[in-house]
Amino acid sequence: MSLPAQVRIVEVGPRDGLQNEKTIIAAADKIELINRLSDTGLRSIEATSFVSPKWVPQLADAAEVYAGIRRRDGVAYPVLVPNLQGYERARAVGATEVAVFSAASEAFNRKNINASIDESIERFLPILERAAADGVKVRGYVSTVLGCPYQGEVAVADVVRVARRMHTLGCYEVSLGDTIGIGTPGKARAMLRAVAGEVPMAALAVHFHDTRGQALANILACLEEGVAVVDAAISGTGGCPYAPGASGNVASEDVVYMLEGMGIGTGVDLAKLVDTGRWLASRLGRASGSKVTLAAH
Ligand code: HMG
Numbered sequence: 001m002s003l004p005a006q007v008r009i010v011e012v013g014p015r016d017g018l019q020n021e022k023t024i025i026a027a028a029d030k031i032e033l034i035n036r037l038s039d040t041g042l043r044s045i046e047a048t049s050f051v052s053p054k055w056v057p058q059l060a061d062a063a064e065v066y067a068g069i070r071r072r073d074g075v076a077y078p079v080l081v082p083n084l085q086g087y088e089r090a091r092a093v094g095a096t097e098v099a100v101f102s103a104a105s106e107a108f109n110r111k112n113i114n115a116s117i118d119e120s121i122e123r124f125l126p127i128l129e130r131a132a133a134d135g136v137k138v139r140g141y142v143s144t145v146l147g148c149p150y151q152g153e154v155a156v157a158d159v160v161r162v163a164r165r166m167h168t169l170g171c172y173e174v175s176l177g178d179t180i181g182i183g184t185p186g187k188a189r190a191m192l193r194a195v196a197g198e199v200p201m202a203a204l205a206v207h208f209h210d211t212r213g214q215a216l217a218n219i220l221a222c223l224e225e226g227v228a229v230v231d232a233a234i235s236g237t238g239g240c241p242y243a244p245g246a247s248g249n250v251a252s253e254d255v256v257y258m259l260e261g262m263g264i265g266t267g268v269d270l271a272k273l274v275d276t277g278r279w280l281a282s283r284l285g286r287a288s289g290s291k292v293t294l295a296a297h
Pocket residue numbers: 016019049050051052053054055056082083085086087089101112113114141142143144176177178179207209239240241242
């Protein structure tokens with residue numbers, strides 16, 4: 001067991017979180033959220049998503065939000081793009097990092113982006129080409145790595161194939177998503193180990209939704225395998241609108257608490273994060289999804 005000394009947290013709340021909240025908050029609040037997160041020490045904040053506004057109305061204001069944020073030196077602000085049209089919208093407001101996404105399950109991909117796995121990868125090719133020419137970094141997501149809401153079991157070999165393809169095509173990092181929070185630590189570990197046989201561990205991240213309360217345990221198992229990048233969402237917000245039952249991502253506050261408690265550095269100021277999570281929960285009109293925030297007085 002060799003735990004990493006430092007972990008980079010990729011804060012996905014403004015995108016993965018807000019894309020699936022019932023309450024749609026104003027663009028000004030989204031901007032304030034990202035600005036507050038920028039002051040916590042986070043180095044990577046996924047700001048929004050340039051997908052079809054018909055598919056995800058919650059983030060229809062992506063351009064306004066991205067153009068309004070204060071971009072801090074040393075912090076990356078990736079945005080999700082499903083196709084070249086999304087890439088162009090993102091570039092028009094100055095995005096310098098994008099994330100493309102596909103899944104290990106054909107059935108999920110069809111529901112989420114109306115395309116097969118191979119078709120979705122075809123759509124990335126021009127994005128990757130343009131990004132290379134523009135000096136834009138590209139992150140990749142593989143969804144449904146531990147199970148699919150439509151097809152059920154997902155073969156580890158399918159996860160490996162899609163992750164390897166994304167990495168080979170030029171994604172600097174591939175985030176492995178348990179979209180519906182169905183995995184348990186043994187399965188998460190075995191899946192990560194298999195992918196790391198084909199893609200360097202340094203280019204991998206893990207992305208757990210906490211639907212069944214397994215996310216922190218899964219993260220710990222993956223840290224023991226050597227992963228050092230963890231996606232999380234402030235206040236445990238979100239889910240995927242095309243994955244029935246997908247509850248929020250693991251709460252960033254809880255991940256920071258666990259990591260710092262284990263002596264693993266995150267560079268994140270937990271008190272500021274808790275404050276921001278509490279503020280966001282009040283804007284959303286609901287309790288925070290972070291246990292650490294609920295426990296803090
Ligand atoms: P489609 O309907 O097959 O696309 O959707 P189309 O190419 O036929 O276009 C239909 C309409 O959408 C056209 O407009 C296009 O212009 C427009 P119309 O002519 O009807 O007025 N359009 C766009 N508009 C703005 N921005 C764009 C864009 N593209 C097309 N980029 C499409 C295909 C991919 C667009 C759609 O399915 C889509 O946007 N899906 C996104 C779904 C989504 O965002 N899901 C959540 C994110 S993934 C996730 O959460 C998982 C993750 O967190 C990891 C994990 O947890 O596992 C990443």
